Amino acid sequence: MKHRLAFAALLLACATAARAQNTLADAMLDKSSGTSVKIQSVFDPSPALGYAPVRVLAVNGTNRDSRWSFDFESVSHHYGKEHRHDSRFTLDMPAGSSQSAAFLVPLSVAYGNDARRYGTNHQWRGHVNGAGFATETFYEHENRVTAMPAIALSNTLADQSMAGLKKEIESKRGSSSRHYGHIETFGSQFDPADLPESWLGFSGFDFLLLTHTDWQKLKAPARRALLDWVRLGGRLHLYTTPGVAAASLGLPAGAKEGRTETGLGEISVFGWDGTKLAALETVNRYWGEPARLKKLVERHSTASDWPLLGLLGERSFASWQVIAFLVIFGILVGPVNLFVLAPSGRRHRLFLTTPLLSLGASVIMVVLILVQDGTGGTGRRFVHLHLEPDDAAAFVTQEQVCRTGVLLGAAFETAQPATIEPLALPDTQWVKLKSTHNTQAVQLTQNGRERRGNYFQSRTEQGHLLRAVVPTRARLELKAGTAPGAAPEVISALGFTVDWLCYKDDERQWWVLEQPLATGASAVLKKAEAVAVQKTLGDAAKPAEQTLRDKLTNHFIERTGWFYARASQAPGLTLDTLAAIRWQDDRILVSGPVVKP
Secondary structure, three states, X not given: OOEOOOHHHHHHHOHHHHHHOOEEEEEEEEOOOOEEEEEEEOOEOOOXXXXXXXXXXXXOOOOOOEEEEEEEEEEEEEOOEEEEEEEEEEEEEOOOOEEEEEEEEXXXXXXXXXXXXXOEEXXXXXXXXXXXXXXXXXXXXXXXXXXXXXXXXXXXHHOOOHHHHHHHHHHHHHHHHHOOOOOOOOOEEEOHHHOOOOHHHHOOOOEEEEEHHHHHHXXXXXXXXXXXXXHOOOEEEEEEOOOOOHHHHOOOOOOOOEEXXXXXXXXXXXXXXXXXXXXXXXXXXXOOOOOHHHHHHXXXXXXXXXXXXXXXXXXXXOHHHHHHHHHHHHHHHHHHHHHHHOOOOOHHHHHHHHHHHHHHHXXXXXXXXXXXXXXXXXXXXXXXXXXXXXXXXXXXXXXXXXXXXXXXXXOEEOOOOEEEEEEOEOOOOOEOOEOOOOOOOOEEEEEOOEEEEXXXXXXXXXXXXXEEEEEOOOEEEEOOOOOOOOOOEEEEEOOOOEOEEEEEOOOOOEEEOOOOEOOOOEEEOEEEOHHHHHHHHHHHHOOOOHHHHHHHHHHHHHOOOEEEEEEOOOOOOOOOOOOOEEEOOOEEEEEEEOEOO
């Protein structure tokens, strides 16, 4: 017997209750056996990009083993376009069992300049398939606000503060907030006990706000995931009541009262009264702060903001060749065909000559494209590797741009969990994903580590921003036994060769490498002037997008006990995507603390 999953009707009837409970679906599939499913989103509402962590509780009350599949569609409707990101997950359901699972569902991004101005309408679509009941679709709609950075705050902070924060945002935005379907919300709420155990679950947010008690109660895997997110650029804000010192919170080494940089991100500690956040002060703290959404849809669309585009070089689209081809084909299929190949009295030949001319023209066009553009493509990459030896991990931020010829396939797999986000590029004849309203719709699919869709397309320029946490023992060590005041000697266990390296010791003295250093080798450094080091470091970071470049050159430069290195290859740490792309002259910048004896 088949039983329908009445998700749509349930959500329409209980929309208010569902949002309060972060529930996407909650239904009894088979009353006689007790088969049911409940799907909840950790964050309410979901962010405008990244991944949404979703928790599933499924009960198979039947006497049959089965495998349930969960298909999610994240759809952003905007300006007549449907940007969507599809994903599939499976869950084995033994007979008579109850299973729980955590899925990381990729979210669609609304590209186009009007999306940032007017907001976007987002829709969840879901399909659940399993033995004993029919496939049914569930829906959830929400409007996303794009004026604020993406903020998530714990229920403890939100319970008595959210109304005042919403009112303050409405006051700042004025009458515009009541147009175009905007929702006035300060951020997404969550229960700290439900936080994901992978940094991908936080990837859609710019800020995450917790109380010190929320932080102390976090499970170890969730805390590690949160710190991974911070090192990849996230900003964690902890709110403490009077008398609580930052040193007592178990924060990473070096974290203190106020603001502490960790990797590319930061941890900040603020005070509050333990009851309600001060609305004006809190909103002003986040109003106008940089948002990752803007970085994807706008900040890579000019060469001044993103010099890596210039390294790709320019190439003419050769539109004159298309025009010439069409003119010649028109002459052949028209006058020549009509008066020479099939003259009067032999018009029946048109049934043969016309398709042959069309077929021949198609073959010639394909040959011309292959000769002119080739297969596969070429590209350039800038990679920042932040090493944390204590965590045995590299935090990888990779920007890439490529130009393709003819692609024989566009599917690829990633070696490790990663965000791969398409970037809007300048409006040229080669670009389809743009920062304007006439951009192409983005259609992506993820199934496990396999990616499909228009990440890569034939005869197109496209860019991507990738982030990942890669396990590694890579490190740079100081050699023991160096006399006080003597030049430091370093030992490389990086796993690749660096052609330039600098180190800032605890006395703020700069030291540099005199010649390339291979992994397993050691070298004595020599003193250097700060101005010269900063110039070389600035040149190494120059291909990066401006906000990343500023972070690498302006903030990292102040850290003592750290090294910075330049390399052209880092096997196992750079993130590979489509195998048909030939990446040329990688620019790799490595940073991290030096391991002391």
